[in-house]
Amino acid sequence: CFLSALDEVKPAFGVHEEDLHDCIKGGILKYSPKIDHIMERVRRALEQTQSSEKFNFSSLLLYGPAGSGKTALAAYLGLESKFPFIRIITADEMIGMSESAKVQFIDNTFRDAYKSPLNVLIVDDIEALIDFVPIGPRFSPVILRALMSRLKKSPPDGHRLIVLATSSNYELLKSLDILNCFNDEILINNLTSLQELYGVMELAPFGRDSSERKEIISKLKAAYGSEKINVSIKKVLFNIDTAKFGKNPADEFVQLMVEGHH
Amino acid sequence: CFLSALDEVKPAFGVHEEDLHDCIKGGILKYSPKIDHIMERVRRALEQTQSSEKFNFSSLLLYGPAGSGKTALAAYLGLESKFPFIRIITADEMIGMSESAKVQFIDNTFRDAYKSPLNVLIVDDIEALIDFVPIGPRFSPVILRALMSRLKKSPPDGHRLIVLATSSNYELLKSLDILNCFNDEILINNLTSLQELYGVMELAPFGRDSSERKEIISKLKAAYGSEKINVSIKKVLFNIDTAKFGKNPADEFVQLMVEGHH
Amino acid sequence: CFLSALDEVKPAFGVHEEDLHDCIKGGILKYSPKIDHIMERVRRALEQTQSSEKFNFSSLLLYGPAGSGKTALAAYLGLESKFPFIRIITADEMIGMSESAKVQFIDNTFRDAYKSPLNVLIVDDIEALIDFVPIGPRFSPVILRALMSRLKKSPPDGHRLIVLATSSNYELLKSLDILNCFNDEILINNLTSLQELYGVMELAPFGRDSSERKEIISKLKAAYGSEKINVSIKKVLFNIDTAKFGKNPADEFVQLMVEGHH
Amino acid sequence: CFLSALDEVKPAFGVHEEDLHDCIKGGILKYSPKIDHIMERVRRALEQTQSSEKFNFSSLLLYGPAGSGKTALAAYLGLESKFPFIRIITADEMIGMSESAKVQFIDNTFRDAYKSPLNVLIVDDIEALIDFVPIGPRFSPVILRALMSRLKKSPPDGHRLIVLATSSNYELLKSLDILNCFNDEILINNLTSLQELYGVMELAPFGRDSSERKEIISKLKAAYGSEKINVSIKKVLFNIDTAKFGKNPADEFVQLMVEGHH
Amino acid sequence: CFLSALDEVKPAFGVHEEDLHDCIKGGILKYSPKIDHIMERVRRALEQTQSSEKFNFSSLLLYGPAGSGKTALAAYLGLESKFPFIRIITADEMIGMSESAKVQFIDNTFRDAYKSPLNVLIVDDIEALIDFVPIGPRFSPVILRALMSRLKKSPPDGHRLIVLATSSNYELLKSLDILNCFNDEILINNLTSLQELYGVMELAPFGRDSSERKEIISKLKAAYGSEKINVSIKKVLFNIDTAKFGKNPADEFVQLMVEGHH
Amino acid sequence: CFLSALDEVKPAFGVHEEDLHDCIKGGILKYSPKIDHIMERVRRALEQTQSSEKFNFSSLLLYGPAGSGKTALAAYLGLESKFPFIRIITADEMIGMSESAKVQFIDNTFRDAYKSPLNVLIVDDIEALIDFVPIGPRFSPVILRALMSRLKKSPPDGHRLIVLATSSNYELLKSLDILNCFNDEILINNLTSLQELYGVMELAPFGRDSSERKEIISKLKAAYGSEKINVSIKKVLFNIDTAKFGKNPADEFVQLMVEGHH
Ligand SMILES: Nc1ncnc2c1ncn2[C@@H]1O[C@H](COP(=O)(O)OP(=O)(O)OP(=O)(O)O)[C@@H](O)[C@H]1O
Ligand SMILES: Nc1ncnc2c1ncn2[C@@H]1O[C@H](COP(=O)(O)OP(=O)(O)OP(=O)(O)O)[C@@H](O)[C@H]1O
Ligand SMILES: Nc1ncnc2c1ncn2[C@@H]1O[C@H](COP(=O)(O)OP(=O)(O)OP(=O)(O)O)[C@@H](O)[C@H]1O
Ligand SMILES: Nc1ncnc2c1ncn2[C@@H]1O[C@H](COP(=O)(O)OP(=O)(O)OP(=O)(O)O)[C@@H](O)[C@H]1O
Numbered sequence A, B, C, D, E, F: 001c002f003l004s005a006l007d008e009v010k011p012a013f014g015v016h017e018e019d020l021h022d023c024i025k026g027g028i029l030k031y032s033p034k035i036d037h038i039m040e041r042v043r044r045a046l047e048q049t050q051s052s053e054k055f056n057f058s059s060l061l062l063y064g065p066a067g068s069g070k071t072a073l074a075a076y077l078g079l080e081s082k083f084p085f086i087r088i089i090t091a092d093e094m095i096g097m098s099e100s101a102k103v104q105f106i107d108n109t110f111r112d113a114y115k116s117p118l119n120v121l122i123v124d125d126i127e128a129l130i131d132f133v134p135i136g137p138r139f140s141p142v143i144l145r146a147l148m149s150r151l152k153k154s155p156p157d158g159h160r161l162i163v164l165a166t167s168s169n170y171e172l173l174k175s176l177d178i179l180n181c182f183n184d185e186i187l188i189n190n191l192t193s194l195q196e197l198y199g200v201m202e203l204a205p206f207g208r209d210s211s212e213r214k215e216i217i218s219k220l221k222a223a224y225g226s227e228k229i230n231v232s233i234k235k236v237l238f239n240i241d242t243a244k245f246g247k248n249p250a251d252e253f254v255q256l257m258v259e260g261h262h
């Protein structure tokens, strides 16, 4: 076969644990029941991939705003699956490669993900992988098309694969007509209420005690004029860290949250 | 002759059965008489190709929405023809090739398809083959033009060829002015009514018995507020499979069908 | 001279009869007096090219809708001329070549067409030669300019050349400002009336006898609601062939003509 | 100096008479006093180039519609000058060259045109040289810029050069902001009246005698409904030639002139 | 690992003091309390990078109009930090490199910035680094994406890095969707009042004494008709220098400030 | 250092007198006091560059319509400065180079301009250097960015450099956002009144005596209907030269000035 030479690359079984743990350095805080619902849905797909009689392939899209935890959740659930092959494709591995080398790299990783009986492949940040830039817009149609082909292609018999792809630009994927490459789409949202923020502070933990946390919440409510917020978990965790370097961490935190609020 | 070196590639007779069977893993369920009508029309063209005194070449377009079964039907009818040469050109075989290598690959496959007395060539997913992306839009004019040349060119005397091309973007083909490359155009549509969905459940089969199936249908009718649906056979079969992993498969199926309904 | 190396290619005198006969497999049916008028006009130009004291070069444009018979007529009249050198340039000979190789190929063929005292060169389907695609639009400006240069350039003294170019996009040629490269423009139109269709059936022949043909015509008139039609001779001949595989060819033909009618 | 290697090309003195005579195969018919006016103006520039104490360089633009005689007049007046170096740059010499080879070729020809004490360089059909195509529009900015640099650059001391450039798209040159590269602009127009056409017929000559010519003119006046015409000298001469192959050349000529009239 | 060869470049520890001092040749004049506020904010981030238990990476954006002092402040605070590795990436180091060499160069500098325990990397003038030009607009999507990947990527454990990026086009960064690559955004503004200008004159120093300075200010107030100004510190310092070459430096300065005022 | 190989090019001290004198073949006629004002302003900058304690670098923009004398003035004032290194970068030196070779060439010339203690570098016709063409518009962003980097970069300590850049498209430079690369902008305008034209005639000299010159002026005033004109010094000097070849030079000159007047 034409491309058989490519198959002769050295087998790549195993799990790149380090790469994956890097993605969940901030842990997975269950600051709201929505986190459990997300996990359920991904786990059901993992189970189907493992046991279905009809389908040996499934691809999921995790989408949501920047910093909402898409990559962390994909990595966490991938590791939890205990599948023998778990790998992540990220743009930063491909910096400096030519467009065709990137296509080759992505394609090879997919082919590696056909080698074990049970495989998880995380396709992280589709926009970054296709070199998308909103002005123009510009992106690599060739990488995109290669991804689309792979996202619709089952592995050979005897092999099972689940792809977890992440993206922070749902509208783009729609315009690119690639949503039909996925069997399911799961929204990973930002923190949307002060109650969820309270949950994060409890679990981080941040604030001397629950009364300080409540005070923080009531100050923020006053500042925002509402219970509703829209901040990423990543930003919250960074602000908590910054605040610790202030004289009065609680006040510092409130100030940082208010400054960054648009 | 200028390109004669290309003809010296090793003969490629025979049928790539495996590739073709991969396309019909979900079988061909005759969930509606429309499936038979489609098949009739393709078979007539196969017969004409085989026996016409005037024309040793014919090209058909199978078009319709994503997942409607275009590729599966083309593969099924190709295999059924028992022509000695049956081959499929798909984008995923060409991942990583340069544009000119892709043109070469497509052209060589067409030339291979002139070698046996009776040949079927499936040109699968034209948009993917020309690296089409709707934003821009972008695509390879060179691959497109090569395809167009081949789609209008009869094989040499003593050889007969039918091309079955698939596409999910009819309007695009129109704008690209390539519809006149085809001798016939056949629509492969989605499931359009709950009755057709009932047909699929019976044949899959799904549901303990016909009364459970009827219940499912009536629940969906309530949810949709109509008999009319617009779901691909591919999606239905995947939902049936997912549902089986739920506690109550029938309910799970209803829920999946309702969630995915826009 | 700078490009002299190019002239050393082996002499290419003679007529590529096979290529040219391939273009008129469907014959030239004189289904209407307009066919004679077209032929007259081309023949006058051939005579002028052969005998003019002032001009040893002439270029004609044959334009009209897809399948109207442009290529067939050019090939037929070229062969009929009995000029010692008759050659056709088509896009499918150049599939897989780089843009610059295409320019070279076209240019070399023109140079070959200067070698005999009397030469016919058919430049078939200008849009295909310049890799034109209406979306964008995209095309090769370099190939276009090379063609334009050659379409305005007389052969050296002692040599005479007539170019017969075909195109199905007159408006494009106008926008590209290349119409002034031609000494004459001849429209090759579709069948425009049921009477012309009757002529084709008689000559094909199709229909058991003239009464069956008349019946067909009257059925079509009823279906179309008019005497006027707009179908290509190529499509009509294919439908006639398809119809022969139906149980009742006459009815089958009517149905095919009605279906394909927009 | 950086580019000195380029200067070592073999000297290229002399006049390429053949190339230049090819451009005036149809002669220079003085069918109207305007032809003399044009010639005067070019001759004045030739004289200035030859004798000026201040300027050893001058560049003229000859512009006007397709076929109006720009190239013929430039070639004629160039030859008439008897300057020791007279050369023409045309697009057809550069077919098949890469963009950078074209730049090199043009630049080298200019450098050659610095080698004799008195030089004429005809830069024929600027649009063709820069590969201009109106759709887009597309053209080579690199060739254009190279031309512009050369069109503003005096030869070294002791050398004198006049450039005669032709173009049929004055508005384009304006948009490209290159008109200020020229010291003078001269319009070469089409035939604009039946009287001028009469002049051409007399000089060609065409028509048995002056009474036949007058008859032709009066028929055309009737057909056009006006004395005004707008036809190129090139077209008129071709029609005269074609007409000679008709049974009645005068009538044939009238018909050709009327058909081609928009 | 795929890119491991890149890591074998010679270690690049240390501080490029000279490059950094070049950026602060005009000193850092504290002409307004806003300068201190800016410095505070950058210093807090430096402290967090050095001591945080959770985050070993932080990236700051310094943005503001041309000449406002972004590069100077970044260089000054970088040097002040005494981190063992302090480096600046500027466009002028990369002049003449191909796009891919630029990506490689940037990436290598980031990798170098992972080698010491504490690292400062100044990414100077993002627009220049990505070859941004507002007409089009044009820029290198590939360099941009490489930067974005690096601006979101923590160094390996045991290494800490703070990135100080500068830009004078905040709206562009917003449109490019790269603001979420930064943990904090700090505005470095122009001089906005005559009072700040007075501060600069005192510190430069410029003007014989405070009464001359006051006179200058009052003349400018009269000329501008307002206390508000919008001039860069860079322009002010250059004007002061130019003025010294005039006969009456104070008047010359006023004139220069008024001329350059739009 | 990465680019050190480039520094090893042979030292290039000295003044390219010939190139510079070529630019002022028409002399510098002080036809109006504005010429002195321009010279003053450039001389002040030259002095500052030579003696400033703070700044060892300055860049000036000379802008104005085509032929107004920008290049001539830059060359004249450069030569007058007697700086040991004076060089001009022009587009015609770079004809035939690739884009990257052009960048290299420009960059090397700048580096050469750092080698002497006192350097003048004329960057002539920015539009030509960046291959700007108004249709599109098209230009080389890479050359532009390289220029911008160099136009903002001081030479190493111990070296002083003044850049004199010319452009005839101020609005373009504004749109390209490169005006802030310059420390001063000086308008070099066309002749704007008949009085200035009189000045030129006196200095050229042209006209037998002052009464003939006055007659010319009064004829022109009548023809233009105004004292105001807008002609370049270059055009005026060329017309004077052409007129000398007429029978009555004075009348010929009036006619040429009126013809070229829009
Ligand atoms: N419940 C949670 N879900 C996801 N991430 C969490 C959760 N709790 C804490 N985190 C931490 O929050 C951070 C989320 O960042 P992450 O990079 O995964 O977001 P992202 O959505 O992938 O961002 P981007 O759009 O920039 O790729 C991680 O450090 C993660 O460990
Ligand atoms: N009657 C049927 N017609 C077609 N496919 C059927 C039918 N019944 C079941 N199937 C199954 O449904 C699936 C249809 O998917 P297929 O890939 O052929 O769709 P498609 O239209 O080619 O999709 P795409 O637009 O993504 O290329 C196949 O797995 C096929 O086996
Ligand atoms: N009178 C006729 N004129 C032209 N072709 C005819 C005529 N009668 C029969 N034919 C047949 O009709 C067919 C016309 O097809 P042809 O490829 O020449 O059309 P075309 O206009 O070149 O199409 P395209 O636009 O696709 O290039 C040929 O097979 C030809 O033999
Ligand atoms: N008075 C004349 N002026 C110019 N050409 C004339 C004249 N009389 C006869 N001719 C002939 O007319 C023809 C003019 O064609 P020519 O190619 O020079 O036109 P052109 O303007 O250069 O056309 P194009 O725009 O296509 O380049 C030549 O064959 C020339 O010999």
Ligand SMILES: Nc1ncnc2c1ncn2[C@@H]1O[C@H](COP(=O)(O)OP(=O)(O)OP(=O)(O)O)[C@@H](O)[C@H]1O
Binding pocket: E023, E024, E025, E026, E027, E028, E029, E030, E031, E035, E065, E066, E067, E068, E069, E070, E071, E072, E073, E125, E166, E168, E233, E234, E237
């Ligand atoms: N308080 C200050 N802040 C910043 N720069 C100052 C200050 N006081 C004096 N300067 C001097 O002002 C100049 C500021 O120029 P600098 O190049 O840093 O500006 P910039 O904002 O980076 O400009 P650009 O947008 O062109 O990159 C430097 O020479 C610096 O030494």
Ligand SMILES: Nc1ncnc2c1ncn2[C@@H]1O[C@H](COP(=O)(O)OP(=O)(O)OP(=O)(O)O)[C@@H](O)[C@H]1O
Binding pocket: F023, F024, F025, F026, F027, F028, F029, F030, F031, F035, F065, F066, F067, F068, F069, F070, F071, F072, F073, F125, F166, F168, F233, F234, F237
């Ligand atoms: N006072 C003057 N200032 C400038 N040039 C003068 C003056 N007097 C005479 N000249 C002559 O006028 C000509 C001006 O042409 P120059 O090429 O310098 O113009 P330019 O503005 O650079 O044109 P372009 O926009 O085409 O580059 C030169 O030949 C110069 O010697």
Ligand SMILES: [Mg+2]
Binding pocket: A070, A071, A072, A124, A125, A166
């Ligand atoms: Mg992520």
Ligand SMILES: [Mg+2]
Binding pocket: B070, B071, B072, B124, B125, B166
């Ligand atoms: Mg398909």
Ligand SMILES: [Mg+2]
Binding pocket: C070, C071, C072, C124, C125, C166
């Ligand atoms: Mg044809």
Ligand SMILES: [Mg+2]
Binding pocket: D070, D071, D072, D124, D125, D166
């Ligand atoms: Mg011409």
Ligand SMILES: [Mg+2]
Binding pocket: E070, E071, E072, E124, E125, E166
């Ligand atoms: Mg800066």
Ligand SMILES: [Mg+2]
Binding pocket: F070, F071, F072, F124, F125, F166
């Ligand atoms: Mg100039």
